[in-house]
Amino acid sequence: MSSAAEAQSIPEIGVRFLRGVRTAVDGGLDPLSAAEAASAELPKPLRDGAERMARRLRGDYHEDEWGFDEEFAEGAYPFFELLYDRWWRVEAAGVANVPAHGRAMLVGNHSGSLFPFDASMITGAIMKEHALPRWPRFMVLDWAFSLPFLSAFMRKVGGVPASPHNALRILAGDGLMMVFPEGVKGTGKPFAERYRLQRFGRGGFVEVALRTGSPIVPIAVVGGEEIYPKIADGRLLARAIGAPYVPITPTFPWLGLLGLVPLPSRWRIEFCEPVVLDGLGPEAADDRQLVFEISEQVRETIQRKLYENLVKRGPAFV
Amino acid sequence: MAGRRILIAGIGTHWGTELARRLERDPAVEQVLGIDTTPPSASLGRTELIEADIRNPLLARLLPSTGADTLVHAGILWYPEPGKPKRVLHDINVIGTLQLLAACERMPTLERVVIRGSAAIYGCEPTGPSFFTESMAADYPLRTRFQRDIGELEGYFENFARRHGRLTCCMLRFQPEIGPGLDAPLARYLSLPAVPTQLGFDPRLQLLHAEDATGALLAATMRPVRGAVNVAPSGSISLARALRLIGRPQLPVPHPLFGPALARLGDRLGAGSLYGDAVRLLRYGRGVDNARLRNELGYEPRFDAVAAIRDFAAADRGLRLVAAPRVATVLERLAGSAR
Numbered sequence: 001m002s003s004a005a006e007a008q009s010i011p012e013i014g015v016r017f018l019r020g021v022r023t024a025v026d027g028g029l030d031p032l033s034a035a036e037a038a039s040a041e042l043p044k045p046l047r048d049g050a051e052r053m054a055r056r057l058r059g060d061y062h063e064d065e066w067g068f069d070e071e072f073a074e075g076a077y078p079f080f081e082l083l084y085d086r087w088w089r090v091e092a093a094g095v096a097n098v099p100a101h102g103r104a105m106l107v108g109n110h111s112g113s114l115f116p117f118d119a120s121m122i123t124g125a126i127m128k129e130h131a132l133p134r135w136p137r138f139m140v141l142d143w144a145f146s147l148p149f150l151s152a153f154m155r156k157v158g159g160v161p162a163s164p165h166n167a168l169r170i171l172a173g174d175g176l177m178m179v180f181p182e183g184v185k186g187t188g189k190p191f192a193e194r195y196r197l198q199r200f201g202r203g204g205f206v207e208v209a210l211r212t213g214s215p216i217v218p219i220a221v222v223g224g225e226e227i228y229p230k231i232a233d234g235r236l237l238a239r240a241i242g243a244p245y246v247p248i249t250p251t252f253p254w255l256g257l258l259g260l261v262p263l264p265s266r267w268r269i270e271f272c273e274p275v276v277l278d279g280l281g282p283e284a285a286d287d288r289q290l291v292f293e294i295s296e297q298v299r300e301t302i303q304r305k306l307y308e309n310l311v312k313r314g315p316a317f318v
Numbered sequence: 319m320a321g322r323r324i325l326i327a328g329i330g331t332h333w334g335t336e337l338a339r340r341l342e343r344d345p346a347v348e349q350v351l352g353i354d355t356t357p358p359s360a361s362l363g364r365t366e367l368i369e370a371d372i373r374n375p376l377l378a379r380l381l382p383s384t385g386a387d388t389l390v391h392a393g394i395l396w397y398p399e400p401g402k403p404k405r406v407l408h409d410i411n412v413i414g415t416l417q418l419l420a421a422c423e424r425m426p427t428l429e430r431v432v433i434r435g436s437a438a439i440y441g442c443e444p445t446g447p448s449f450f451t452e453s454m455a456a457d458y459p460l461r462t463r464f465q466r467d468i469g470e471l472e473g474y475f476e477n478f479a480r481r482h483g484r485l486t487c488c489m490l491r492f493q494p495e496i497g498p499g500l501d502a503p504l505a506r507y508l509s510l511p512a513v514p515t516q517l518g519f520d521p522r523l524q525l526l527h528a529e530d531a532t533g534a535l536l537a538a539t540m541r542p543v544r545g546a547v548n549v550a551p552s553g554s555i556s557l558a559r560a561l562r563l564i565g566r567p568q569l570p571v572p573h574p575l576f577g578p579a580l581a582r583l584g585d586r587l588g589a590g591s592l593y594g595d596a597v598r599l600l601r602y603g604r605g606v607d608n609a610r611l612r613n614e615l616g617y618e619p620r621f622d623a624v625a626a627i628r629d630f631a632a633a634d635r636g637l638r639l640v641a642a643p644r645v646a647t648v649l650e651r652l653a654g655s656a657r
Contacts, residue, residue, distance in 0.1 A: 047653040145444035155520070160448055166447060
């Protein structure tokens with residue numbers, strides 16, 4: 001019976017279901033009971049979906065203390081998987097450098113002016129290619145958390161407001177913390193400066209890693225710079241809406257919503273050898289010189305790997 | 319050692335009364351005294367009531383005669399109440415506390431001062447820490463009237479604590495409370511037939527179960543620690559999930575209209591005016607770290623953020639909008655998994 005149901009097309013299933021409801025209503029049942037009786041006709045995945053949705057509507061699902069909703073993230077995952085496989089044809093290398101257990105800080109270069117997809121693609125690489133995948137948490141520019149819809153979405157898929165206190169807490173709980181030390185300077189740089197790493201803040205990420213004894217995994221992401229090439233900056237508009245910058249790309253805002261479609265560049269993501277800081281102890285975080293040295297070391301690793309992977313990738317769009 | 323003599327300012331509030339009830343049952347407590355202008359919210363046994371206003375200068379002469387070793391100030395108001403309208407809240411909260419602290423200086427028997435304050439001092443910010451610890455109180459500007467009042471009285475209290483090093487001064491920063499039977503504006507809001515929310519925002523909340531609120535206040539009264547302590551459940555819950563657990567449909571309103579809409583709806587449907595930082599709380603939420611409560615004050619909350627909502631939902635008897643079967647019920651019956 002189940003194989004027969006699978007072979008049917010969607011309209012056929014619908015017709016059979018409605019016919020079942022009709023028969024049951026004619027038999028004297030109320031519409032809801034009739035639908036319940038006829039629902040045996042529905043294929044299993046559909047019934048499972050209905051059950052899951054009912055459970056969620058009752059609030060019977062899990063959120064962690066950050067508001068991360070794993071079921072929601074899994075629901076959004078196929079969209080990002082499509083982008084990963086088909087749109088950007090991401091190739092990931094060295095995923096095994098992400099520890100399978102325990103705390104680790106993932107440090108990447110930041111790109112993608114209009115909407116930085118790099119966090120989602122790094123997450124995709126870990127979830128798809130790692131032997132023991134787990135959801136990383138990522139720091140999100142503060143401004144995004146003051147916006148409707150985006151704030152709620154980011155939180156549910158694992159975003160946390162960019163604050164060292166949040167990074168400390170996630171790492172102390174043995175999580176994977178993804179950070180982009182360049183911040184808006186990385187995403188907001190003009191297209192002409194692509195793949196040139198900006199300043200790594202004040203090295204705050206190293207301090208957090210030292211305090212929590214977390215290894216740092218440098219990540220080089222190639223491909224993100226071409227998705228929304230920023231050719232100019234709408235400074236006045238940015239000031240008016242409080243945004244850090246408003247990118248003007250070849251398609252945005254000229255094509256309206258269509259301009260939000262990212263260009264299909266080819267991506268490469270390389271996870272580098274972890275920088276292990278265990279031996280140093282938390283008090284090393286107060287040593288400014290050491291913090292800057294480690295920060296610079298991580299930055300240089302990422303920059304070198306960016307150039308390597310740019311060569312390996314070849315042309316951006318084919 | 320003789321038993322403890324505990325003086326509760328603001329005995330007329332729900333929390334003052336609840337604390338007195340617990341203290342009355344404790345044999346280690348020799349005497350419970352309560353000050354307020356209004357009678358306790360429930361009948362009390364051996365508590366001795368003093369009808370006085372904490373803003374009255376005569377208090378300084380009255381208090382030393384009580385011989386109290388502990389003063390608990392439970393009279394800080396988060397919301398206007400009947401007989402205590404919005405415009406006198408500043409007077410009661412700030413000037414009242416100031417007068418009370420001044421009176422404390424004349425009490426030679428006093429050893430401990432505990433104030434029931436608010437986590438509103440951290441504000442509700444889209445940015446920054448998702449779990450504020452006690453040292454982060456001054457990180458953000460104080461935006462609302464209530465926040466400024468709390469900030470001001472915390473300032474006085476800190477100053478007072480510095481000048482009187484022999485006293486153990488403890489400031490409790492409570493997250494908003496919820497509980498079956500607790501009639502607070504936020505509880506009334508969550509019991510509206512359809513709950514207005516801010517379109518596109520889903521704040522993380524920590525609503526403290528009323529039982530834990532009293533439990534923590536009792537723990538702090540018996541064994542206070544110096545400085546501020548956050549009183550909050552562990553974990554957090556999103557407003558959307560909380561409303562689903564309570565079984566209330568959301569009524570999303572564009573966020574600039576939320577404040578006015580709530581004020582109007584609130585007056586008509588009994589949610590009362592959500593004084594303080596409720597509009598920002600219901601937009602950005604707020605989480606605080608409760609490690610100090612658990613480790614130093616030694617109080618382990620019985621309900622985490624989700625359990626507090628579940629308990630509230632279980633006892634909820636508010637008006638429901640839809641008599642028709644809920645969407646979830648329909649879906650469950652279609653899936654053939656109805657309970």
